[in-house]
Amino acid sequence: MAPFTIRWGIISTGGISTKFVHDLLVDPSSREVSDVAHKISAVGSRSVESAQKFVDKFKATPENESAAWGVKNGVLEGVKAVGTYQEVYNDPDVDVIYVGTPHTLHHRNTKDALLAGKHVLCEKPFTLESAELEELIAIAKDKNLFLMEAVWTRYHPLAYAVEEVLKSGKLGKPKRFSADFSMDFPLDDKPTSHRMLDPALGGGSLLDMGPYPSVWAMLLVHRNPHNKDTDPKVLTSHQTVYEKTDVDINSRWLVEWKGTCQGQLMTDLGSAGFQEATAVLQCEEGDLVIEYPPYRSEAYQIHPRPERDIGAIKEKSRHHHPIAEGNNGMSYEADEVARCIRDKKTQSDRMPWEESKITQGWLDVVRTAGPTATAHLKGTAGQ
The missing domain is CATH 3.40.50.720 (NAD(P)-binding Rossmann-like Domain)
Incomplete structure (x- = not known):
């Protein structure tokens, strides 16, 4: 056919x-x-x-x-x-x-x-x-x-492989989560009209980079078989202003899935990301670690818990699921x-639309609560 x-x-x-x-x-x-x-x-x-x-x-x-x-x-x-x-x-x-x-x-x-x-x-x-x-x-x-x-990250080979790990139940219930997309971006070398610096274009780290820690929050916690909370909320947030154009150089926000765990999400234009751990889901029996970069990771690791909190996972392992060559x-x-x-x-x-609505809601909360020029941007709904 x-x-x-x-x-x-x-x-x-x-x-x-x-x-x-x-x-x-x-x-x-x-x-x-x-x-x-x-x-x-x-x-x-x-x-x-x-x-x-x-x-x-x-x-x-x-x-x-x-x-x-x-x-x-x-x-x-x-x-x-x-x-x-x-x-x-x-x-x-x-x-x-x-x-x-x-x-x-x-x-x-x-x-x-x-x-x-x-x-x-x-x-x-x-x-x-x-x-x-x-x-x-x-x-x-x-x-x-x-x-x-x-x-796009949701459709990568790694995302499907990680989903199977979570479905297997071998990691147990989530205890806490963190995800980070950081890069040492040369802000001072760019014109103020650059899309990452211009508030009118939604510049700063939050809107450009925020979807990536968010996607791992959704894949590892929200879609986790243990989670029952369909409407996770932002508990707190913080943004640091890049004074040259009043956009955020970094943003942090804490999300809670009631009955499951909390997750710390971060974006940063002022520091490079940690190579071996761009997202970490710590669970009862062991920890799941997604390697950098968050948008196109090709490997995850499973780690035992510390000796004083030992779980069922006894050995560290690394699993490689690359993007097809040439793509x-x-x-x-x-x-x-x-x-x-x-x-x-x-x-x-x-x-699905409902999951886009959740992460969009997080970005709304962080952006409008912050001290940046983008906090006051208005959309074009109804126009």
Whole structure:
């Protein structure tokens, strides 16, 4: 049987869209996929010239690179380069829109795509605030369209492997959790217009990096078989201001799953992350450790508890589950989108709207309670 082919429209031509399109061009068999395939029908940018430059760069992919497979096999055949996003939304040859614009534009872009009758995969964070997300979900429901936050980490081989460890029960009940996405980012070397520094673009560590400690909180605690709390709340939060532009250089927040455990989440632009432990779930019988980086980890470790608190786990072990060669790691979420649309689903069972709403709510609490300029940003819900 021929694979189900989904036709993509790409919104924005920045770095994240470049990685996503690259993965659409990689041979699906490289990740052992044969039931779905991808085609790129249109690319929208702020000008026809920039969209065409984006397309031409991929068409010129050297033959020894993994994306060359897609160029040779028609993934870009007939692709249109256009100077407005609306032209992509209105294109009858496009089934689904990938939104790779800055955070503060996610709601507007996704809403326009949904109103044009297109399915949407939107980069994280889904929206600036919860009211925007609620509106998008309502439109998707009304129009029976697929909508998903692009939390690619959920679809990586490691995420599935860790899920099986938790289901096995060998670690026992969670006791506490921590997750961290930190990097030594050269803030002082960047112009104030840079997206990581500009408050109007949702700059700072929280919105850009916050989805990653959040995804491990959701995968390791929220989806843990022992957890019964479906509405975990932020107990406390703190942000440190980068005085040059008044965005957060770091953010910390404590979340509680009643009856299960608490979790400390952190983002930081001023210090590098710890290589061997980007997320840690400490349990009754042993500890589960996710290695850095949180967005694309390829290994986890299981550790015994300290001698005075000994549990059933007696030896340390390390388990490697790499991303398929030649893939950035975004190919897996693209495959999920194709399967969901093929199966006429409006949301992914592995990335449901309710879980996006939970993490969006955490970001809302931390951002609006903080001292930064982004605390006062207002979304475009209802506009």
